[in-house]
Amino acid sequence: MSLLLRLSLAALGGLALSAAFPDLGWWPLAFVALAALWLCLARASAWGGFLYGWVFGSAFMLPHVWWANVAVGLVPWLALAIASGAFYGLFGAAWAHVRRSGMIRGGVWLEAPAFALLWAGMEQLRSIVPFGGFPWGRLAFSQLDVPVASMAWLGGAALVSFVAACAGGLLGGGIEALLRKRLVTGIAAPLLGVVALSVGMLLPLSAQPISGTLRLGIVQGNVPNEGLDAFAQAREVTTNHRDGSLALVEDDPGPIDLLVWPENSSDYDPRTDPESAALVTQSAQAADAPLLLGTNDYSPEDGRYNMSLLWAPSGTVLDTYAKQRPAPFAEYIPIRDFARRFSPEVDRVTHDVLPGDDPAVMTLPVPALERTVTIGTVICFEVAYDPIVTGAVSTGAEVLIVQTNNASFGETAESTQQLAMSRLRAIETGRSTVQASTVGVSAVIDARGRVSQQTGLFTAEQMYAEVALRDTITPAVRLRLLWEWAPLIGAAGLAIAAVSRRLSNRYEW
Template sequence: MLAAAGGIATRLAFPEPGWWATSFVGIALLYLALRRDSARWNALVGLVWGLAFFPLLITWADEAVGPVPWLALSITEAGYVAGFAVAWTWARRGTGVWRSAWWQLLTFTLLWVAVEEVRSAWPFGGFPWGRLAFSQADSPIVPFAAWGGVPLVSALVCAVGVLLARVVVTVRRAQVLAASVAALVALVAVLAGLLVPLPTSAQAGSLHVGAVQGNVPGQGLDAFGEREQVLQNHIDGTYALLDQVDQGDLDLVLWPENGTDIDPQVDEEAARLIDDAAVAVGAPLLVGTVQYPPTGGRYNTAVLWEPGVGVVATYTKQHPAPFAEYIPMRSIARRFSSAVDRVTRDMLPGDSPGYVPLDSPRLGRTVGIGDVICFEVAYDGLVRDTVRAGGEVLVVQTNNATFGWSDESTQQLAMSRVRAIEHGRATVQISTVGVSAVIEPNGVVTQSTELFTADQMVTTLPLRTSLTPAARLGGWPAWIAEALAVCAVVAGAVGASRRRADAREVGA
């Protein structure tokens, strides 16, 4: 019961409704539910927590690909929580951890972060959705993302949850002082983020940008069946920008992922339409499109289209989504769902960071655009690489049409907000159907759109070149957490075996 309630409470911390504080309650209930010293029992408890959390979080997967893949993904992710519970049971058996509430706090938190990292990387490149940090876009804790990235924010959320659980435990034992200390530490951890500075001012000028949400004719997997209409919608949206700005006022126009599923580098009519729109607005277009190499497969690509010139730079998505954009083990997957064959050509990964150089005549220099496509925003390394390669702003091109009216788009927006803070970069999330948004480097949303509407946004983005501590540290916080977690589990197992050996000697 505690585990099920904890999973539901944690789900409520994510959009929608995004009640970020319930994540603390969810972790506290999990900690309390795992107090029995049985790895098998705790594995079941962890599984129940995961099954109460993940299916409710990713209902959009059911919307997009049906119940079987949705349930399979949910059960797989819940299995990681079961594994975490087993690791916690073993680690807690170490003498130091068993006897000290503070060592329990540290160990529980390290293990949680380590398991988040593992499931974000394996299998098939991992699935980071549901990391605690992504529930904290509106929380006082989130500024710590600039110091230690997503792992640090997740660690703090977990730690606060454990502290709340310790308050409950110590109050039941009438240990008033211990309860007061735990409550005070939890409060400080939550509010300390308010003291973390998050600079938003421009360091290298600013970029005047337009963004086009063209909308699509339908929803679900067939939303892009009318490719010409989708392209025309984004063409029309580009011309509509001239209702807000004069020709030549913009430095760049952003289109979403799949803004055109007709490759303008191959199709002359698509190229003409895009170039005419670019000339009319007087600015380059960053266009989400697809490419079909002669060797087979396809690429999910963003092309920078210069008016009167054509493509001058590209970025190809590095992390296609398994079982959605490509099908691993197709013959096996087909046994569970025939929908896998709707993906007729597997998407191929790119091999370069999302750095797009924009030649800006107004600024008299090349501006670095950091581009990630759709789910790539969930992966720490992919976003970090775009910034370290020279991205002065972040662009998240996405296509949310297949997810209908679900919470997928707002959950993705929360990730984009966390990334803006983590790297100190103004960010634009631009979607085919919404939610699109303009985000300041401190994570504040200044403009946003509604779902399934045609809309445009015009904004001025501050260009920033300095690297946050999180960007400089790279993957080290996660690697350290993983290494310490392994040490804690091994030490706990060794400590438990020694205690059993001592007990046998005493008995003899």
């Protein structure tokens, strides 16, 4: 295969992988994309593998994170996509070493799992470095409407990505076998991939309440206008959410245990701003329930906290949570002087967000249940990070609430991509999950990852839901450290062994 053909196939494969994710959601293309990458990397050198992988990854990430261009401009978008693509280059180089080393014997039946292990390890590495990682675009997040998604209950996003990558490798290996006129392997390998994707149907997923139900009022207040300037309309945004709360209560949907507003719904901290305090207190009193809202705490001298507050109808604060994983180059600017050379947008962030220290949980008094309920309070991009979500559930969360503000991303797929992550987290943790956004999409998701209610984008809407409370611990949460580190350690070990074997053979006398 010529260099031009390999590069073209890599680029087309990356574009196909992007189409597997929301909004298009053409999930079968994920396996086509991985098969294309398999064929590109056949007989490639390590440097060639890096090149083809980087082209594949960049072609995938450029359309996948187009929302970054909408939010912060051309140069940051290109930098994010191309830098993320380099991780796929590392994968390609590692896979080239493994195949050329000859350490895996047994054909595609063993090569496909090795391919999948390197892929899962690459995704875990990308979720950690640099600056805390960027897990957006993990293969698992494209497979929510496929039985393999149920594997998240057992091993989280890492296991779903591994199985899906293995199926893609089996498809690629099958095509390679057919090109070599090995008919049995060419047919059997893709069929085995289909079987692997179907195993999830055997897992015992349940969405039934175990520790009662929680009655939620969810308000999507909308913002006055799209884009970064929406943050300049903080007072109106809070008023919109107050108005939505009153409209919800006026419809008399039923008793409310918790009123939910999204991230940034009250950017003026109601603990220090009397006008905001009046608006949120009025809303909590109308619902006759505590209000979970997003705000900013500017009390630190060296930055601010992205906060969630649990606000009582009396006007007191029942509990707080500070976001643990601020988004780099969005909520805080590392290497600011250097970054400013590429985009003046960095100076829109005048107060860097500081990381919080405590798990993403709050304690909610629920008189109807005659007890307190621990709720998971994940903020925005934190839903993409395994330790934040599984850590909340291991700390006792019986339901997950993902508060987010998608106003900066316009009419892009960012919000629905985030919804896919929330759906996977519901399966992984066995918890009902609510995504509450300022502008949409907001959604109610059961513990099997199924969406029961969903709002539109850039609309003012309200939802009422009775969600199941569950306190059982899934294998994915119980073994969370294993699933966070095993793919990375296994992939690194495989790659190091392959390189060592090749070096040994090269210098063998």
